[in-house]
Amino acid sequence: MPRSSDFAILFDASYCIGCRACQVGCKQWNDLPATETQNTGSYDPLVLSAQTWLKMSYHEGLDKQGEVYWDFTRTSCMHCSEAACVEACPTGAMNYRPGGVVTVDQDWCIGCRNCVQACPYDAVHYDEEKGVVQKCTLCHDRIANGLEPACVKACPTGALRFGTYGAMRRAARERVEALKAEGYDEANVYGLKEMGGTHVIYVLLRHPSTYGLPIEPMTQRHKVAVDWLSAGIAAATLGTLGWVIARREEVSGGES
Amino acid sequence: MSGGEWGIYIVLYFWLAGFGGGAFLLALSQRDRWLERVGAWLAFLGVVVGALLLVIDLGQPLRFWHLLASFRPISVMWLGSAFLFLDGIALFILLFLREWPPLLVWVAAILTLLVVGYTGVLLTATAKPFWSASPLIPWIFLASAGTTGAAVLALFGASEGVHRAAYWLAWVEGALILLHLVWTYPSAETAVRALLSGPLAWAFWGFVAFGFGLPLWLETRKKGLWLAALLVLVGGFLLRYFVVYAGQIGYVI
C-alpha cells in the first residue's frame, strides 16, 4: 500500500476535456522527440513508446440509457506499489524510489525488456538508441525541487492534481461521492487496490473497462508463483510420460 | 530488431535450449552411454550458444554482468539466467568426466529441466494476453523440447523407445497448442487471428503441416525417419517463432 505521505497524481475524468495539454507538457519537460505518425482520425500516437510516456485515450459508446458518451482517460505509468516492472527486472535497475515513485536507473539497466512484457499498463518501452528502457518518472526531478509534474502543471481544467497520497485519495473519494449525488451512479475510484495500490489514482464516471483499463490485474509475484507451479506440473506429467514410454520400449525391446 | 520486441535471437535461444535439453533428458532414459554423451553435448551447446544469443540481444550487452551482481529470484529473467549459468557449469564438468557420478547427473538433469521450463514461465509471467491468459506455454515448450530432442537423437541413431516417446509427445504437443489457442482466443483475439490467417499464418500452418502432420505420417509408416526428424526440428523452430511473435502483436510499433 502507498504511504499517505507518498507522492500521488489524481486524474479526474469528470473534469478532463481531452485537450492533451498534459501529453505535450510531458514531451516538452522530458525533451522527448515527436514520433512520426499517420492520420488515423488524428495524428496522435497510437500507443505509448520510449518517446511518448503519457498519452490520452478516447473511448466512445452508448451508455445504459442509450446516450452517447465520449470519455477520455490518461494512459501512462501508474507508479504501482507492487510494480510488475520492478518484480520482473532481473537487475534491480527498475526500482522504487522515495515517495513511491518507480523509475529505471539507466546506468544499470541492461535492456532485457522483461519489464516491458510485464507491465499491465504497457507503460514502459525500449529505447533503441539508448539500449535501455524509458518511462514516466513522475517528474521526480521537478518534485524534488518543489514543482508539480509537468502534466499536472499543463492541465487547464484541474483534471490533474498533485499532492500527497493521503490528500489525493481523500479528494478522489469526495469527488466520487459528489458525482454520485449528481446522478453518476457508476462513478468510482480506480487504483486503490490495483497492483498493491497505485500512486496515480483515477476518478472515473463509468466502469473502468469502459476506459480500457485492466480489471483486477494480477500482481507479478502472484503470476510468477502460479506459472512456476504450472511448469512444475507440466514437467512432472510430460517428463513421466516421455520417460515411461521411452523406457518401456527399451526394456520390452519394442515388442508392441 | 524493430521497436525492441523479443525477436529472432530469443526464438533461436528457446529452440536451441529446448532441443538440446530435451535430447539430454531423453538420452538419460535410455542408459546408452554414447547417446547420453551426445545429449550432454547438445544440451551444453544449447546453453552456451543460447546464453551468447541472450547477451547479444540485450540493449547493453556489456552490462550482462549486472545479472550476476544482483539477487532477484522473483524475476523469472534473473532466475533463468542463474539456471542457465549453473547448468552450463554442470554440463561442462560432465563432459570432462569419463565416469559420470550419479549425483552430478541428477543435478545436471534437474538444471536442464529448469532451463527448458523457465523459458515457458518467462512468457507466461507477463501482461501479454496471448502468453499469459493460459498457463500452457510451459507445457507446450516442454512437450516440444521432448519432440525436438527426440528428433536430434534420432539423427544420432536413437532406439525405438525414443521414437515412441517422440510420437506420443507430438500428439500431446498438438493437443496443447489447440487448447492454448481456444483458451487465449477471448483475450488475445488479434494474436490468434494473426496465426490462423494473418501475418504469422505461414509459421503456424508451416508448423502444422511440416513440423507436425508430415513427420507423424512418416513416423507411422516408418518411412523417411531422417526427413521426419529434420522436419520436427524445423517445426520446433517455427513453433517458438510464432509463439514469441504472436504475443507481441499490436504492442510494438
Ligand code: SF4
Ligand atoms: S504502471 Fe507499469 S511501468 Fe508503471 S510502475 Fe506499474 S508496472 Fe511499472
Ligand code: SF4
Ligand atoms: S530492461 Fe532494464 S529496467 Fe527493464 S527489466 Fe531489463 S534491466 Fe530491468
